[in-house]
Amino acid sequence: MGKAIDRASKEVLAEMVRLTQRQGLKGAAGGWKDFLQCHDKKGSGLSDPIRRSRELLVDFLQTFTKEQQKRLVRLTMEHPKYTKEFCFPFYDEGWVTTHLGEFFEAMKSETMLAIDCEMVLCEDGTEAVVKVCVVDQDLQVKLDQLVNPMKPVADYRTNITGIDSKDLEGVTCSLADIQKSLKKLLSHGTILVGHSLYNDLRAVKVDHLRVIDTVCIFKFVDLPNFSPSLNTLCKVVLGFPVRNDGEPHNCLNDAQAAMKLVLAKLEHGYEDLIVTTDVEMPRCDSAKLLLHNIPVEIPAQELHLLFPGEDDVTIESATKQRVESYTTCAVFRSPAQADKAFDKVNGNLTKDSAGRLQKSVSLKLGSKKTTQLYVRKMTNDPDVSKMLRDENAEPLQQQAIDGNGSKRLKTCSYPCDHVKEIEKLREDLRRREEEIFNLQKALAQVKSICDRELPC
Structure with missing residues (x-):
């Protein structure tokens, strides 16, 4: 036998x-x-x-x-978040795209690096990266750098980032310097790992093809679209948290935690679905609206004037640590109520650097002069592109440098030919x-x- x-x-x-x-x-x-x-x-x-x-x-x-x-790369690419979150505006000024070299040679690469970034809120309503950490598969540091945002900061988010204005004094490293370092580290098909990695790539304005996002490779029972926090995943998969409640982020620890999660997945598989009863469900941020760039002389309670007729809305208390402005949140009963309140706010509709909808709002208090602030959604809206797209818009135009060194505009019909080629390569992979x-x-x-x- x-x-x-x-x-x-x-x-x-x-x-x-x-x-x-x-x-x-x-x-x-x-x-x-x-x-x-x-x-x-x-x-x-x-x-x-x-x-x-x-x-x-x-x-x-x-x-x-x-x-x-490669299986984990594919899991990331097949996740519903990938199409929405990883389609970066690489054609915009300031963005860079990594080069794989020979495609099939690059696909053989087993090198992995994990990244984490810390961002601050700037006075113009955008976010800027102020720290970048990268580690390899052995959890050794490859990059640990503070970054000068090169523009006025409205909120350092010190309770989250652990960074304040003093930390950036004398820092000369720019975003361009970080991009140069990342392009070198990510050459020849290196796989980039991270948690909600699209946020980090948007922060550093780098478009990279081979990615593993820890949000995408673990699945939860009855919650196919659930996006767990890094702390939650570490508790469930590794058996310990990244940080204790109330502690600020540690950029280096978070990068190492993302790599540990991927290494655990490679070693043990974790093909079984994670039971949601064992998971600490996060507070629903979609039931909030972020209010930022608020002049420090405006009391938080006066912000109720932004939402006339909304009786059941709470303005979170805010510590006004900034010299000129501060940030807080308006909390509603439900995401639907928050969406409705946002729609009613009068203001110029734009997007922040992470693609979230926000409005520039004029607020007048009694006889005082009118001031400007921003009201922003806490999460990406699936219909952002639909709401902001002009059906009769001209093809995207992109700046280029001509032979004389001066800037000119060139028309780029989207999707461009190289975008189609990338999609073909992704399908082959x-x-x-x-x-x-x-x-x-x-x-x-x-x-x-x-x-x-x-x-x-």
Whole structure:
């Protein structure tokens, strides 16, 4: 009986190897013939898998286990958030795109780096990065840098970022310097890891193709669109939090935590759904509106004037640490009420740097002069692009430098040709990773049977 099982399992393994040959798949040691040349003294002359030992077949198929990193890249790309959140305006001024080099060579890269950023709110209503940390797979620091936002800051969010104005005194590193460092670190197909990674990429204005977002690779029972906090994921997956309640973020610790989550996923799989009863559900930010760039002389209680007719709205208390302005939140009964109140606010509709809707509002208090502040949604609106798009808009125009060194405008019909090429490459990657993943599942099943039935 044992010999029959051994023979059957070997035939299955041989057929799996033949599948890799037909599909042109390559593991960490290359294709089947490449593997034979390096790992078997008989060479590649006897290439028929059935004529090789069961142990050799298993050794070859195990060279595909390192492809699990690509599986996590694919999980990120297939997540509903990817299409909405990772479509960056790379054509805008100030954005950079990393270069993979030779595409299929880049896809072989197993190098992973994790990133985390801290952002502050600026007086113009935009966010700016003030710290960037990057670690490698061994959790060693590759980049730990404070960044000068190069414009007036309205709120350092010190209780969250752990950074205040004194920390940035004398800092000369600019966003362009950070982009230059990241382009070098992310060359040759490096996989970038992060939690809500799209926020970090928007902060540094870098468009990178190979990404793993820890928000996208873990799934929760009955909550397919649930976006857990980094602290929540670490509690559930790693067994300990990143920080205690009330502590500010530590940029370096957060980058290391994201990498630990991915390494845990690679090592243990965590294919099982996470039970939501074991998860601390976050407070619903979508039931709030952010009020920022508020002149410090305006009392928080006067902000109720922004929402006439809304009796059940609470203005959170705010510590006015800034010299000229401060930030707070208006809290409503439900997300629907918050959306309705936002719609009623009179103001110029724009987006912040993370794509969230906001309005520039004029507020007049009695006989005092009118002042300007911002009312912003706390989360991205799925209909942002629809609300802001002009159906009769001209094609996107983009600045370029002509031969004389002066700026000129060139028309770019969206989507551009290179965008289509990126989408094609992504589809090729998805298809190849699907083949590899199916191969890995079959191998795991065969190994499970063999481990139960055969002696080691």
